[in-house]
Each structure stands twice: as C-alpha cells, then as structure tokens.
Amino acid sequence: MTEPTPHPPAADASRRHWLHQLVEPGVLFPGLALLTLTAIWLVTLDLVEREYTAAEQRAAALTADLAETYEAQVVRALREIDTTLKLVRYSLDERPPQRVLDELGQQGMLPPTLLFEVRISDAAGNVIASTHPSSAPQSVITAAEGEGMQVALPRQQASGADSQLAFSRRLTTADEPAPAVVSVLVSAAHFVSGYELDTLGVQGVLAVAGEEDTFLVRRTGDTIHTGEPVDYANLVNGSGALGDPAQLRVNEWDDVHRYLVARALFEFPVAIVVGLSRSEQMAAASALQRDYYWRALLVTLAFLVVLTMLGRLSWKLRRAQASVLEERLDHARRAEYLAFHDNLTELPNRAYFSRLLTHGMQHARRYDKHLALLFLDLDRFKAINDSLGHDAGDELLQEVSLRLGRAVRESDTVARLGGDEFVVLLPEIHDQEQVHQVANKILAAISAPFTLAGQEFRITVSIGIALYPADGEDEQTLMKHADVAMYHAKEEGKNNAQFYSEQLKSDSLERLALESSLRKALERREFRLYYQSKLDMATGRVIGMEALLRWQHPELGLILPKQFIPLAEENGLIIPIGRWVIHTACRQNIAWQQAGFPALSMAVNLSARQFLDDGLPGDIKSALQATGMPPQLLEVEITESMMMVDMPRAVSVLQELRTIGVRIAIDDFGTGYSSLSKLQALPLDTIKIDGSFIHDLLDNAVDRSLTEAIIDLGKRLGLTVVAEGVESAEQIAYLRRHACDQVQGFYMHEPQPADEAAISLQRRIDNVFPC
Numbered sequence: 228m229t230e231p232t233p234h235p236p237a238a239d240a241s242r243r244h245w246l247h248q249l250v251e252p253g254v255l256f257p258g259l260a261l262l263t264l265t266a267i268w269l270v271t272l273d274l275v276e277r278e279y280t281a282a283e284q285r286a287a288a289l290t291a292d293l294a295e296t297y298e299a300q301v302v303r304a305l306r307e308i309d310t311t312l313k314l315v316r317y318s319l320d321e322r323p324p325q326r327v328l329d330e331l332g333q334q335g336m337l338p339p340t341l342l343f344e345v346r347i348s349d350a351a352g353n354v355i356a357s358t359h360p361s362s363a364p365q366s367v368i369t370a371a372e373g374e375g376m377q378v379a380l381p382r383q384q385a386s387g388a389d390s391q392l393a394f395s396r397r398l399t400t401a402d403e404p405a406p407a408v409v410s411v412l413v414s415a416a417h418f419v420s421g422y423e424l425d426t427l428g429v430q431g432v433l434a435v436a437g438e439e440d441t442f443l444v445r446r447t448g449d450t451i452h453t454g455e456p457v458d459y460a461n462l463v464n465g466s467g468a469l470g471d472p473a474q475l476r477v478n479e480w481d482d483v484h485r486y487l488v489a490r491a492l493f494e495f496p497v498a499i500v501v502g503l504s505r506s507e508q509m510a511a512a513s514a515l516q517r518d519y520y521w522r523a524l525l526v527t528l529a530f531l532v533v534l535t536m537l538g539r540l541s542w543k544l545r546r547a548q549a550s551v552l553e554e555r556l557d558h559a560r561r562a563e564y565l566a567f568h569d570n571l572t573e574l575p576n577r578a579y580f581s582r583l584l585t586h587g588m589q590h591a592r593r594y595d596k597h598l599a600l601l602f603l604d605l606d607r608f609k610a611i612n613d614s615l616g617h618d619a620g621d622e623l624l625q626e627v628s629l630r631l632g633r634a635v636r637e638s639d640t641v642a643r644l645g646g647d648e649f650v651v652l653l654p655e656i657h658d659q660e661q662v663h664q665v666a667n668k669i670l671a672a673i674s675a676p677f678t679l680a681g682q683e684f685r686i687t688v689s690i691g692i693a694l695y696p697a698d699g700e701d702e703q704t705l706m707k708h709a710d711v712a713m714y715h716a717k718e719e720g721k722n723n724a725q726f727y728s729e730q731l732k733s734d735s736l737e738r739l740a741l742e743s744s745l746r747k748a749l750e751r752r753e754f755r756l757y758y759q760s761k762l763d764m765a766t767g768r769v770i771g772m773e774a775l776l777r778w779q780h781p782e783l784g785l786i787l788p789k790q791f792i793p794l795a796e797e798n799g800l801i802i803p804i805g806r807w808v809i810h811t812a813c814r815q816n817i818a819w820q821q822a823g824f825p826a827l828s829m830a831v832n833l834s835a836r837q838f839l840d841d842g843l844p845g846d847i848k849s850a851l852q853a854t855g856m857p858p859q860l861l862e863v864e865i866t867e868s869m870m871m872v873d874m875p876r877a878v879s880v881l882q883e884l885r886t887i888g889v890r891i892a893i894d895d896f897g898t899g900y901s902s903l904s905k906l907q908a909l910p911l912d913t914i915k916i917d918g919s920f921i922h923d924l925l926d927n928a929v930d931r932s933l934t935e936a937i938i939d940l941g942k943r944l945g946l947t948v949v950a951e952g953v954e955s956a957e958q959i960a961y962l963r964r965h966a967c968d969q970v971q972g973f974y975m976h977e978p979q980p981a982d983e984a985a986i987s988l989q990r991r992i993d994n995v996f997p998c
C-alpha cells in the first residue's frame with residue numbers, strides 16, 4: 228500500500244499563512260464585498276442586455292406586424308381604386324363620358340365622392356368628365372404611361388396634408404399617340420391616417436413611396452408630407468419577404484434611427500414604408516435599464532458604506548488587538564527587565580550579574596584574559612538610612628549608582644547586589660595597577676559630597692578586589708573572595724580598596740569565628756574596660772580617664788576594639804555592648820571616687836550606630852541614675868565623620884545629651900572633612916586632636932600648622948583642646964608652647980585595667996607628672 232505523500236512542512240506553513248491572511252477581516256470583508264458586487268453587476272448587465280434585446284426584438288416584430296397590416300390596407304385600397312378605373316374604362320362607350328360617370332355613380336358603382344374623385348381626361352390632359360365637375364382643375368393629369376395603373380402626384384400639388392394622389396389608367400391602347408386617361412384622385416392622407424399616434428409614436432413613419440424616387444405620402448407622427456424625394460431602390464433594398472423582421476436603420480430623410488420595413492408591392496408600382504422610432508420603442512427598456520443600473524448603483528453604494536464601516540470597525544479592532552499585544556509585550560519586556568535589573572537603580576541585579584560574570588569568565592578562559600571583580604560596600608550606610616529615612620537612603624543609592632557608572636568605562640559592568648552592596652566587573656585587565664586606578668577613581672567619586680534633602684553629606688565605600696583566574700576560577704569563589712577583601716578594607720578603616728590574598732581568607736574565617744563568639748561575649752562577661760588618663764598641661768595632674776574597650780577572648784586572648792568593633796557595628800551588637808561600656812565606666816568612676824580618688828572625668832567612645840540610636844539618651848540617663856555618677860563627669864567622644872553623616876540629626880542628639888548634662892568631645896579631629904567653622908554650630912566641650920598629627924608633629928610642617936590651627940580654633944570657640952597619642956617629651960614641650968589644654972598618650976599612661984590604672988593614678992597623684 229502506498230503511503231499518502233505528506234505535504235512538505237514549508238508548503239503547509241505557507242498554505243496556513245495564506246488561509247490565515249484570507250480570514251483576516253481586512254482581507255475577508257473587502258474580498259467578499261468585491262465578489263458580491265461583481266455578481267450583482269454581472270447579473271444587472273445580463274438582465275439589462277436581455278431586457279434590451281427582448282425590447283429590440285419586440286420593436287422589430289411590432290414594426291413587421293404593423294407593416295403587414297399596413298400593406299394589406301394599402302393593397303386593398305389600391306385594388307378598389309384599380310377596380311374603379313377598370314370599371315370606368317370598360318363602361319365607356321359612345322355615350323358622353325360625363326354621362327357614363329353619372330350613371331355609374333347613380334348605380335353606386337363608384338367609390339364615395341366624399342373621398343374619391345373620378346375623372347376622365349383627354350389626350351391633352353384636359354378633364355372631360357368628373358364626379359366633381361365643379362372642383363376639377365384643368366390640365367393636372369398627364370397621360371398615364373403603360374398599361375397598368377399609374378400613380379402620381381398631380382403636378383400642382385407637390386406637398387402638404389391636402390395633397391391628392393392620382394391613380395390612372397389609359398383609356399386607349401398604348402400605340403395611340405395621345406391617349407385619354409381615367410383617374411381616381413384621393414387625398415394622400417387617406418393612405419396614412421389609419422393609425423393612432425399611440426401606435427406609431429411621435430417619430431413613427433407610415434409612407435407610400437413611388438418608383439419615381441418620391442414619397443407619394445409620408446406621415447411622421449401627426450405630420451403628413453407628400454412628394455419628398457427618396458432613394459426608392461435603396462429604401463426597398465434588403466427588405467425581406469413578408470414576415471421578415473424589421474431592419475434597424477438610420478433614415479436618410481430625417482436621420483432618425485428606426486426599425487423599418489419598406490416593401491415594394493407586387494401588384495402596384497409603389498412600396499409601403501413602416502418605421503418605428505428606436506428611441507421611442509426602447510424608451511421603456513431604457514427606463515428599465517436605468518432603473519436596474521440605479522438599483523445596482525445603490526446596492527454598490529450600500530455595500531461600500533457597509534464595507535467602509537466594517538473596515539473602520541476592523542481597523543479599530545486590529546488597532547485594539549495590536550495595542551493589547553503591544554501592552555502584553557511591554558509587560559513581558561518589563562517583567563523580564565525587572566527580573567534582571569534592580570528596581571531602584573536600574574542596574575543589573577544579582578541574578579543578571581551572576582550571568583554576566585559567568586559569561587565574562589567563560590570568555591576570559593577561552594581567550595586567556597584576566598578579569599577583576601570589585602565588591603563594594605558603602606560605609607555607614609545603615610546609619611544614614613536609619614537617620615535620614617529610607618527615601619533619602621534610596622536617593623543616595625541612586626546617586627551612588629550614577630557615580631559608579633561615570634567612574635568606569637562603558638565596557639565595564641556595574642551591578643547592585645542589594646542593600647548597599649555593589650559590584651563592578653572589569654574585563655580584560657592587564658595588571659593590578661590598572662585595577663587599583665579604577666578603585667581609586669571609585670573611592671574619589673563616592674567620597675565627593677552628596678546633597679540629600681537639601682543637606683550636604685559624605686559617605687565612603689570599602690572595596691574588595693578579586694582577580695580571575697588568580698583568586699578564583701568559578702563565580703562563587705571569586706565573589707566570596709572579593710567579599711573577604713571588602714571586609715578587610717572595612718577593617719583597614721573603611722574608605723579604601725584591598726586586593727584579596729590567601730592570608731585574608733584565613734583572616735576571614737577567623738572573622739566568622741569571631742563574630743559567632745562575639746554574640747556570646749557579653750553574657751559570658753568577656754569584655755573589659757581599660758582606662759587611659761588625661762593630664763592637664765598646666766598642672767600636670769590627671770584630670771580624667773578614657774574608658775577603652777577590650778575583649779578577653781578565652782582562646783585568642785585580649786582583642787583590641789579595632790578587631791571587633793566594626794563587626795559589632797555591622798551586626799548591631801554595638802548597642803548592648805556600648806550600653807555595658809557606659810554603665811561600667813560610670814560605675815568605675817564612682818568606685819574610684821569612693822576609694823578616695825578625686826572626681827575625675829570619664830570619657831567613653833560612641834560608635835556611629837550607637838550615636839544615632841534613639842535609645843542612647845535613655846541608656847546614658849539610666850547609667851547615671853544607676854551609678855550615681857554626676858552627668859558633668861561623663862564625657863562622650865564622637866568622631867567628626869559621625870556627625871557629618873547627618874549634621875542636623877547629630878546636632879539634635881548632641882543637644883539632647885547636653886540637656887542631660889554630659890560633656891561632649893569631638894574625637895580624632897582633623898581626619899575628617901568638616902570645616903572648622905562647622906564646629907560653631909555644635910554644642911561641644913572638647914576637641915581631641917587626632918594622634919596622627921601629634922605623631923609627626925616634630926617632623927611634618929603640615930601637621931604642625933594643622934595642630935596649631937586646631938588649638939587656636941578650639942581656644943577661640945572656648946573649647947578644651949586635648950592632644951592624643953602623645954609619646955614623647957618633645958611633643959609635650961611643643962604642645963605646651965602652643966597652649967594645648969590637655970594631653971593623653973603612652974608617654975604618660977597606657978590604657979590599663981581598672982586596678983592597674985588605679986595604681987598608676989595613685990602614683991601620679993603622689994608624684995605629679997612633670998609636664
């Protein structure tokens with residue numbers, strides 16, 4: 228059995244496409260309408276043609292019928308006339324001709340005298356007898372030629388409705404030189420008046436034509452003509468036999484189109500002519516034709532109107548469908564876009580970046596290229612977000628994303644992983660220096676001031692860098708290592724970029740372990756406070772202490788704040804830890820007072836997150852209350868960078884603290900970006916010059932002039948100026964020369980646990996330091 232041959236798929240598709248196109252409303256409706264209109268017009272034209280042909284046939288047949296009847300009438304009349312002529316001729320004898328005519332008339336043998344006149348003329352044409360003796364004109368009948376009946380128009384009556392036709396026969400034999408003639412005169416109208424105008428029409432013709440190329444009589448409509456010339460041979464030419472249809476001809480005498488029958492009579496030398504006007508006969512058919520055309524036209528117009536309406540509807544429908552389709556496409560495109568882009572910044576999101584990174588690594592592997600992945604985390608973003616609100620935070624992130632885009636090339640990729648984490652992928656790097664330059668550019672771009680909610684802010688970013696393939700050959704490893712490097716940058720004081728190294732990896736593992744034990748450190752009572760004294764430059768006496776946090780880790784030993792405070796900031800543990808610090812420092816201060824030491828001030832450090840925490844004033848108040856510490860002995864140290872994040876908020880927090888009565892010191896002054904003039908707006912008590920200036924004081928002219936400027940400014944603002952990080956007698960001497968109020972540093976006192984600090988304190992009291 229033969230398998231049916233399947234259609235090739237392309238042919239099927241093409242057929243389906245065509246079918247689909249055909250059923251499209253824009254094609255289907257016009258197509259159907261065109262078909263219908265074609266059918267309507269074909270039927271109309273066919274009907275019109277049929278009707279017209281039928282009407283023509285009817286007109287031709289009617290003409291033929293009329294001609295037949297007319298011919299019979301004329302022949303009958305001529306026969307009667309000829310019978311009269313013969314009767315007179317045979318009746319003439321010796322009697323006078325007038326007498327013969329009178330007797331025949333009396334015998335009723337002659338036609339009615341009302342219509343007919345019988346005359347006898349002599350060879351000269353003079354009337355010698357007549358049925359109308361009084362009216363008979365002289366010399367009007369010429370001698371008839373030949374033996375048969377002759378028909379003529381009397382010469383003096385060439386035309387008109389009153390013309391008479393003269394039918395004659397010779398009375399003598401043909402060989403006589405001047406024969407006498409008997410004639411019957413009858414009105415020419417007699418031969419054409421037997422029909423109504425309705426039958427003939429205005430342009431219908433009835434006529435009797437003579438062989439001498441003359442219309443003996445012709446009636447057209449109601450008008451009767453006689454004696455007009457006509458080409459007799461041409462007229463009767465082609466006229467068929469009896470019963471033949473009429474011919475359609477343009478008549479030479481008046482140029483009218485007629486169905487015409489012109490037939491020579493067999494017995495007489497004349498031809499009858501019957502013609503019906505084509506336009507009149509076809510008038511009804513033409514009217515019907517017009518009627519049909521009008522109807523077809525109306526139907527066409529109606530179709531066109533309906534088609535136009537359907538077309539418009541279809542067009543609107545298609546437009547609506549197209550817009551729905553477009554909307555869906557837009558929606559789908561938008562959904563796809565959103566799936567791969569960050570809503571806020573419009574940057575590629577984590578999922579999209581993962582693809583880009585994988586693709587970039589594949590490309591680099593194939594072409595033996597190197598990539599750099601920069602992992603960015605904004606410093607203190609959470610504090611800004613918490614203090615300024617999420618809208619400002621969002622605005623900041625958008626601005627950061629714009630700056631990142633401007634800091635790198637178009638061929639580089641910037642993406643947002645979420646929160647304040649961004650990544651930058653640099654394809655085709657040649658050396659670390661190149662990456663370093665990009666990282667520096669980013670650091671500079673982000674650290675430029677931002678204006679949020681009408682205020683100026685600064686933020687920094689920490690960048691971790693991992694290189695492909697050196698630091699990881701797969702996406703997860705490379706990302707993880709860039710993240711580790713970023714944490715290292717945070718530990719290195721933020722606002723810097725660090726390359727990944729194997730050492731960092733182990734540090735990071737340590738950090739993870741540290742974070743887990745940090746969470747338990749507070750309840751395990753592993754934190755300690757160390758105290759470092761502050762000395763009055765003028766008297767050399769210890770006038771205060773600064774509480775510095777340490778973590779006594781059971782395995783790792785004593786851990787410095789730099790190693791765990793950033794971690795505690797990140798995970799929020801700084802809040803309870805800070806609360807513990809304030810409380811413990813106050814309690815220690817009271818304990819020392821109770822032990823007989825003078826009432827010293829006690830400084831505690833606040834972290835950014837702690838400073839902006841709403842619970843801070845309450846924590847301070849409860850620590851003061853619980854320990855009985857006078858507020859004026861407690862000094863909180865904040866850094867200028869903490870205030871610059873959100874100056875108005877910082878001012879309001881500081882004012883609240885001032886209301887409580889605690890003193891406020893600005894720590895590490897000189898390292899930030901705040902202008903000195905801004906200090907005026909703050910309720911401050913103390914400025915602490917950053918240890919880095921003091922460290923290089925004697926060797927670095929810039930540090931010296933800065934230190935002097937800070938001391939000068941602090942004095943003018945009525946603030947206590949403290950130099951921290953003092954490590955030598957030369958530094959003290961210099962600071963004294965420039966009237967610095969207080970000093971703090973290893974040279975006088977290293978941070979110590981409370982008991983050791985108390986011993987040192989006692990020693991100082993006993994033996995005042997020689998400032």
Ligand SMILES: Nc1nc2c(ncn2[C@@H]2O[C@H](COP(=O)(O)O[C@H]3[C@@H](O)[C@H](n4cnc5c(=O)[nH]c(N)nc54)O[C@@H]3COP(=O)(O)O)[C@@H](O)[C@H]2O)c(=O)[nH]1
Pocket residue numbers: 759773774775776787788789792805808831832833834864894895915918951952953954971972973974978
């Ligand atoms: N939020 C909190 N932050 C705290 C707390 N305790 C400390 N800190 C912050 O950690 C920073 C480092 O502190 P630390 O390692 O204790 O270092 C202090 C001193 O040891 C050091 N110092 C003092 N004198 C000298 C010196 O002569 N030379 C030298 N190289 N270092 C010296 O300076 C640090 C004290 O600085 P400051 O606070 O600016 O007075 C520390 O800066 C705090 O920010 C805490 O409880 N909460």
